[in-house]
Amino acid sequence: MNESSLKSESTTSSLSRTLVWLMAIISGLVVANNYYNQPLLALIADELRVSESAAGKISVLTQIGYALGLLLVVPLGDKLLRKRLILIDLILVIAALLWMTFARELWMLYAASLLIGATSVIPQLFVPIAAQLSSDQEKSANIGLVMSGLLLGILLSRFFGGIVGELWGWRSMFGIAAGLMVFVWIIVYKMLPEMHPNFSGSYKQLMLSLARLAKTQPVLQLASFRGAMAFGSMSALFTTLVFHMEQPPFNVGASVVGSFGLAGAAGALAAAKVGKVQSYLGTNRTIFYSLLVLIGSWGFTYFAGATYWGLIAGVVLVDLGVQASHIMNQTSYFALKLDAVNRLNTVYMVSYFIxxxxxxxxxxxxxxxxxxxxxxxxxxxxxxxxxVAHLLFSKRVGAGLQ
Incomplete structure (x- = not known):
């Protein structure tokens, strides 16, 4: 199977700081599409007169859609011209957001949410670019910056979604999001350089190579499981926070719940510096402490879950733990000497969002x-x-990591 007969012409070029920031900002704007719905679920349930559980499936389907997009679309970054792929994908994002805006039946919201998730995968085409064009010394820092933009988009989307939903209704948030994607399309068209593919086989061969990477790379397997568990933990918190805070003693609405994204932003920004921590502790120890922070965050969320300070502390720490471990997971598998950065990222991110x-x-x-x-x-x-997975397997599979 020919995995690298086409050598990327861009791998020898340098990665400017401007381009890293551009990818970070766009990543935040695009990934936000997946999370606007979370503080709006109660409003959607009220308007459509459905249960909170039925409305919660909107968030589930969005994440499932994202996983499908990661599996079916992101590997194409190794086969097709990436800029062209991103521009086509953005058109599909805009269409899905407009459908969400005007949908009147619950099944339409389910379908639109699935499509929003499946098409909002552009950030996962940017992360391999950052890894591929960075020096070994700058790799963690550049990945961290792009991923911080992505996580800030996740967190701030809840804040803006909640406010816009209370002021103008939940539909207006998705209409605004569609307008933002038109702006992103123009910026990508004008400013993003083209990167050439490094895989010349068929789509079937591309997907078979993806499966082989998943089966044969222990570092990737462990990183994928750790990432999936960490993100599952954070998703449990943010999906149900709106229902928790509608009840006594809080009795608040979507805008207050969404503002917790601002608290989580502090954790995200702190995690962007995890590359410096890694230089002192090494990859495996940094991941250990990141997961420890994640687990400890639930102590605040549970024992002080009836107070604002307890929930704020929990949100800051859960975001810090998840983001720091996420950056280190990606650093670990991007260090593998394989000409398959998009496919490595696909395996990890599909697991992550599952x-x-x-x-x-x-x-x-x-x-x-x-x-x-x-x-x-x-x-x-x-x-x-x-x-547990990290403690059992990290030393065994990460002998090559510092």
Whole structure:
């Protein structure tokens, strides 16, 4: 199978700071499409007169769609011209957001949410670019910056989604998002350089090579499981936070819940410096402490979950732990000497968002039967599973990591 007969002409070029920032900002704007719905679920449930559990499936389907997009679209970054792929994908994003804006039936919202997730995968085409064009010394820092833009987009989308939803209704948020994607399309067209493919085989061969990477790369396998568990833990928190805060003692609406994204932004910004921590502690120890922070965050969320300060502390720490471990996971598998950066990232990110979907689904069930206590149990369980896997296998598979 020919995986690298076409050598990327861009691999010898340098990565400017301007381009890194551009990719970080666009990543945040695009990935936000997947998370506007979370603080709006209660408003959607009220308007359509459906249960909170039924509305919660919108978030689940968005994450499932994202996983499908990662699996089916992102590998094409190794086969097709990436700029052209991104521009075509953005047109599909805009169409999906407009459908969400004007949908009147629950099934339409489900379908539109699935499509929004499947098409909002552009950030995962940027991360391999940052890894591929960076020197070994700058790789963690550049990946961290792009991923910080992505995570800030996730967190701030909840803040803006909540405010816009309360002021003008939940539909207006998706209409505004469609307008933002038109702006992003113009910026990408004018400013993003082209990167040439490094895979000349068929799409079937591309997908077969993806499966082979998943089966034969232990570093990638462990990183994927850790990432899935960490993101599942965070998803459990943010999917049900709006339902928790609608009840006493808070009795607040979507705008207040969305503002917790600002608190999480502090954790995201702090995690962007994780590359410096890695230079002192090494990759495996940095991941260990990141997962420890993630698990510890649930102590605040559970024991002080009836207070604002407890929830704020929990949100800051969960975002710090997830983002720091995420950057280190990606650094670990991008260090593999393989000419398949998009496919490596596909395996990891598909696992990552499957974990997020599972966390969202189990948290919705836990909320239905055990309310906030059940949600906290789900969050802790995911964090512990990630930690156990790391302790059991990190030294065995990461001998080449510092």
């Amino acid at each position: 974990g997020g979907s599972l966390g969202t689904w189990l948290a919705s069930i836990a909320w239905q039967y055990a309310q906030w206590d059940g949600v906290c149990a789900v969050g802790v369980l995911f964090g512990l599973l990630g930690m």
